[in-house]
Amino acid sequence: MRMDTSVNPQTPRHITIGAVARRAGVGIDTIRYYERENLLPPPRRRASGYRDYGPDVVERLRFIRRAKDLGFTLQEIRELLTLSTDRERGVKSVKQRAEARLGEVEQRIRELQRVKRGLKQLIDACPGHGALEHCPILRALGGEEGA
Amino acid sequence: MRMDTSVNPQTPRHITIGAVARRAGVGIDTIRYYERENLLPPPRRRASGYRDYGPDVVERLRFIRRAKDLGFTLQEIRELLTLSTDRERGVKSVKQRAEARLGEVEQRIRELQRVKRGLKQLIDACPGHGALEHCPILRALGGEEGA
DNA sequence: CTAAACCCTCGACCATGGTCAAGAGTCAAG
DNA sequence: CTTGACTCTTGACCATGGTCGAGGGTTTAG
Numbered sequence: 177m178r179m180d181t182s183v184n185p186q187t188p189r190h191i192t193i194g195a196v197a198r199r200a201g202v203g204i205d206t207i208r209y210y211e212r213e214n215l216l217p218p219p220r221r222r223a224s225g226y227r228d229y230g231p232d233v234v235e236r237l238r239f240i241r242r243a244k245d246l247g248f249t250l251q252e253i254r255e256l257l258t259l260s261t262d263r264e265r266g267v268k269s270v271k272q273r274a275e276a277r278l279g280e281v282e283q284r285i286r287e288l289q290r291v292k293r294g295l296k297q298l299i300d301a302c303p304g305h306g307a308l309e310h311c312p313i314l315r316a317l318g319g320e321e322g323a
Numbered sequence: 324m325r326m327d328t329s330v331n332p333q334t335p336r337h338i339t340i341g342a343v344a345r346r347a348g349v350g351i352d353t354i355r356y357y358e359r360e361n362l363l364p365p366p367r368r369r370a371s372g373y374r375d376y377g378p379d380v381v382e383r384l385r386f387i388r389r390a391k392d393l394g395f396t397l398q399e400i401r402e403l404l405t406l407s408t409d410r411e412r413g414v415k416s417v418k419q420r421a422e423a424r425l426g427e428v429e430q431r432i433r434e435l436q437r438v439k440r441g442l443k444q445l446i447d448a449c450p451g452h453g454a455l456e457h458c459p460i461l462r463a464l465g466g467e468e469g470a
Numbered sequence: 471c472t473a474a475a476c477c478c479t480c481g482a483c484c485a486t487g488g489t490c491a492a493g494a495g496t497c498a499a500g
Numbered sequence: 501c502t503t504g505a506c507t508c509t510t511g512a513c514c515a516t517g518g519t520c521g522a523g524g525g526t527t528t529a530g
Contacts, residue, residue, distance in 0.1 A: 192506075192507075193506095193507070194505095194506065194507080203488080203489075204506095204507085205488070205489055205490075206487085206488065206489085208508095208509095209487075209488055209489090210488095213487090222496095224495075224496050224497080224507080224508085225495080225496085225507080225508060225509095226496075226497090226506085226507055226508075227507085227508090244487095245438075246438050246441060246442060247435075247438050249486080249487095250486080250487070251486095267449070267450075267451060268451055270449075271446060271449045271451045274442055274445055274446050274449070275446055277442060278439060278442045278443060278446060281435050281438055281439045281442065282439060284435055285432055285435045285436065285439065288394075288428050288431055288432045288435070289432065291392075291393050291394050291428055292425060292428045292429060292432065294393060295393060295421055295424060295425045295428065296425060298421055299418060299421050299422055299425060302414070302417075302418045302421070303414075304414060304415055304418045339476075339477070340476095340477075341475095341476065341477080350518080350519075351477090352518070352519055352520075353517085353518065353519085355478095355479095356517075356518055356519090357518095360517090369526095371477080371478085371525075371526055371527080372477080372478055372479095372525080372526085373476090373477055373478075373526075373527090374477085374478090391517095396516080396517095397516080397517070398516095
């Protein structure tokens with residue numbers, strides 16, 4: 177059904193930063209921020225100085241949003257975007273980045289599971305009433321705060 | 324056993340902020356920062372204006388460190404500390420905070436496991452070479468914006 | 471006494487990921 | 501032409517958890 181998107185009334189030739197922001201679901205300031213941070217290439221400008229975007233930027237912004245949802249930092253996303261313009265060599269590296277990120281995620285899950293076990297032990301041991309001296313949570317956190 | 328700790332050579336009567344920092348394993352600036360942020364009560368001062376701490380503050384700092392390791396924010400720790408001075412009512416609330424924190428930790432673990440699955444799928448599907456157009460990682464991030 | 475080591479306050483700065491305000495220019499509709 | 505909505509740049513500000521420097525005063529050892 178998408179026979180000709182170039183003259184699509186939904187995607188006019190010149191779209192301003194506001195239109196981009198609405199389409200991508202981000203704030204205008206966020207777009208300018210990403211440009212400053214080299215996550216978006218500087219767009220061409222109209223005579224007035226207004227930024228004049230092609231529709232590709234909306235894709236790029238969605239890329240950024242999804243990567244962010246997967247826990248990539250903007251720094252990592254910047255690297256992914258750089259790689260993705262490097263044909264052929266890019267794919268290998270992108271996969272490696274994703275694998276590295278996976279390792280980090282797994283590491284973080286293990287850490288949190290350790291924290292979870294620690295909290296659980298304390299909660300199970302805590303009667304929920306009585307003197308503070310008998311609260312295992314405070315005792316565990318404070319050490320021997322008997323004094 | 325604890326007959327007289329006040330003249331213990333290990334814990335002199337007046338300990339300066341530097342001594343506290345060494346004993347608790349934190350920086351001097353951190354102690355002053357915690358004081359500003361109401362995590363530590365303002366100590367009394369010597370005539371010179373120097374902070375003059377009792378040994379309790381070291382316990383309190385260790386409490387803070389352990390709670391931080393369990394993933395509590397300073398805000399949450401501040402609340403725990405406030406509660407822990409509220410005898411009897413404190414224990415109940417402390418247990419509740421710990422339970423709430425446990426819930427957050429479990430939630431975060433679930434989120435990360437979802438992220439992990441997402442990354443894994445992409446990595447498994449990626450050949451690691453070839454044209455960028457065929458890289459499922461970039462495709463997934465960039466999305467099908469068919470609409 | 472002197473010098474080193476310590477302490478004081480105040481305020482600036484780091485990264486992260488934006489958000490907002492001021493003051494000025496631009497664009498589209500009526 | 502005017503009005504209102506939009507955009508421009510610059511620079512400040514938010515929270516988080518500190519860290520560091522400047523420019524003083526204090527304490528302690530020799």
